[in-house]
Structure formats: structure tokens, C-alpha cells
Amino acid sequence: MKIFQIVIAGIFFLLGASSAYAGGDLTDYRPYTPPPAARSCGGPFSGFYAGGLIGFGGASTKTDVGIELKDNDRGFTGGGVAGYNWQCNGWLFGAESDINYFNADMTTGITCPTCGGTISFGSEINWYGTVRGRVGLVGDENFLVFATAGLAYGGLDHSINSNNFNGVTFSGTQSDTAVGWTAGGGIDYLLSDNWAFRADAMYVDFGSTDETFTSTGTGCPGTCTASVSYDDSFWVARVGLTYLFGATPAAPAPDYDYAPMK
Numbered sequence: 001m002k003i004f005q006i007v008i009a010g011i012f013f014l015l016g017a018s019s020a021y022a023g024g025d026l027t028d029y030r031p032y033t034p035p036p037a038a039r040s041c042g043g044p045f046s047g048f049y050a051g052g053l054i055g056f057g058g059a060s061t062k063t064d065v066g067i068e069l070k071d072n073d074r075g076f077t078g079g080g081v082a083g084y085n086w087q088c089n090g091w092l093f094g095a096e097s098d099i100n101y102f103n104a105d106m107t108t109g110i111t112c113p114t115c116g117g118t119i120s121f122g123s124e125i126n127w128y129g130t131v132r133g134r135v136g137l138v139g140d141e142n143f144l145v146f147a148t149a150g151l152a153y154g155g156l157d158h159s160i161n162s163n164n165f166n167g168v169t170f171s172g173t174q175s176d177t178a179v180g181w182t183a184g185g186g187i188d189y190l191l192s193d194n195w196a197f198r199a200d201a202m203y204v205d206f207g208s209t210d211e212t213f214t215s216t217g218t219g220c221p222g223t224c225t226a227s228v229s230y231d232d233s234f235w236v237a238r239v240g241l242t243y244l245f246g247a248t249p250a251a252p253a254p255d256y257d258y259a260p261m262k
Contacts, residue, residue: 003142007041008149020117041088044190045144047246053198059104061123064208064229069108069121077102077236081198092144094134101127102154110165117164123230128154128204130182142190152182152204158230160213170217171225178232180206188242198240205233 010078021050057077063069079100086093099149102125129152159173187232208231 024070028214038078041086043087043138043153044141044193045085045092045138045188045196045244046087047111047244048082048084049164049196049242050080050245051196051198051240051242052078052080053098053100053200053238053240054078055236057102057104057234057236058101059106059125059232059234061106061108062231063108063121063254064231065110065121065185067110069110071106071123073106075103075105077238081240081242084178085134087138090138092134092138092146093137094136094146095132096134096148097129097131099127099129100234100236102234105174109190112165115164115166117162117166117168119160119162119165121230122159122161123232124157124159125232125234126155128152128234130204134180134230136188136248143229144188145185146188147183147185148200148202149183150181152180152206154178154180154204156206156209156232158209158211158228160211160226160228162217162224162226164219166219168217168219168224170213172213172215172221172226174211174213175198176209176211178206178209180204180233194244196242196244198242199238201235201237202235203235 003143014171055077058072062073077100079098081095081098083096094201104125106123108121109118111118132148132149132150134146134148136144138144156176156178157173158176161171162168182202182204184200184202186198189197191197208229210227210229213226214223
């Protein structure tokens with residue numbers, strides 16, 4: 001009889017525990033729902049952007065007048081930048097253009113040891129612009145490191161000033177828009193959904209420009225003529241801000257909270 005009573009009590013205990021579980025007294029996690037698949041293309045850096053950059057740079061000129069003369073200068077640079085990005089699977093491809101002020105002024109010269117006269121050659125870079133492609137890698141959806149290269153152009157003033165050099169005194173200036181190439185790299189870091197911090201550096205080479213100066217002066221039969229070859233290049237390092245017009249906020253993290261099962 002006692003064994004029968006024990007078996008009956010055990011059955012009622014199991015029935016009570018099952019009823020408590022079914023009634024929601026016990027808790028369990030919701031079934032796991034995987035997060036939505038990440039987009040293969042698109043992201044916070046995608047679309048149009050524009051901004052401003054400031055910095056400094058160093059320029060170099062080489063003047064060839066039968067002998068090679070060199071000079072260097074450093075100056076301030078500042079301007080505007082705009083472009084478009086395609087972001088896909090962590091890669092970024094883009095096209096960018098900028099236009100900038102620059103104030104580098106270089107002068108080379110020769111002193112005549114026998115006549116006491118001097119002749120100087122000036123090269124001044126006033127402004128420059130570029131049209132470039134960009135390739136980069138995006139990390140953590142807010143950090144971009146990129147390389148860039150393309151076309152460069154700029155405003156140059158070349159001058160000559162002879163002061164009784166070999167008995168000749170005259171001067172002249174030529175203004176040109178030079179075309180060359182550029183290459184560099186940098187980083188972009190998202191400060192918010194639409195604003196990004198930019199730091200970059202570029203090298204620009206305008207190559208060689210042949211100038212012919214013709215002017216009236218003293219010591220020349222008729223007009224004074226001189227042919228000079230200038231080779232100009234420079235580098236710049238800049239920081240600034242860009243505004244991303246097509247930026248999209250990062251997707252919210254999935255909700256993995258739990259609730260009693262019904």
C-alpha cells in the first residue's frame with residue numbers, strides 16, 4: 001500500500017511541474033533570429049561630398065641655362081574639394097577634384113665674376129588644381145584609408161632679371177597654366193553621419209617648361225632674347241572637413257532580449 005501511495009504522489013508532482021512550465025512560471029530565451037545580411041554595396045562614404053582643406057607645402061624649381069640652378073620655398077595652401085564615392089564590400093572607388101591657393105616663390109641666380117653683374121630667374125606657384133581617382137579600404141564603417149593619383153594643373157609665373165650681366169640689362173615675365181601629374185594618399189574619419197575629418201598629402205610635378213623672354217634693354221642689338229628651362233614640382237600636406245550628402249546612418253544592433261515563453 002505504501003508503495004502505491006508513493007507512486008501516486010510522484011505522478012501528481014510531475015503533473016504539477018508540467019503545469020507550472022506550461023503556465024509561464026519558467027522563463028526561456030526567444031528563438032535566435034540572425035541579424036539582417038549586410039549590404040554588399042553602399043555605406044556611409046557613398047555618394048557626393050564637398051569640403052575645405054588647409055595646410056602647407058614645399059616647392060622646388062630647377063632652372064637650366066647651360067648650368068642647373070636650384071631653389072626651394074615653403075608656403076601656405078588652402079582650397080575646396082568635391083567628389084563622388086562608390087563603396088562596395090569594404091572597398092571604395094571614387095573620383096575627386098580640388099582647387100587651391102598656394103604661395104611658393106623661388107629665385108635662382110648667377111653673379112658675373114668679371115663684370116660684377118647679376119642675372120636671376122624666378123619661379124612662382126600661385127594656385128593649383130587636380131582631377132584624381134581614389135581607391136581605398138573602409139574599416140569599422142567609419143574609417144577610410146586611400147591612395148589617389150591623376151592630373152594636376154596650376155598657375156606659374158616665370159621671370160628673368162639681368163642687371164648688367166655681361167653688359168646686358170633687361171627683364172621679362174611669362175605667366176603659364178602648367179599641366180602635370182599628382183599622386184598621394186590620406187585618411188577620412190567619420191565624425192557623425194554626415195561630417196568626416198580628412199588628412200592627406202600629395203606630390204605634384206609640372207615637369208619642364210621652356211620659356212623665351214624677349215624685351216628691350218641695354219647692351220643688346222635691338223631686342224634682348226633669352227631662353228630658359230624651368231622644372232617645377234611641390235608637395236602639400238592638408239587637413240580639413242568634408243560633408244557627405246549621401247551618408248546613411250549605421251544599422252541598429254539586433255535586439256536579443258528575452259521574455260517568458262507562452
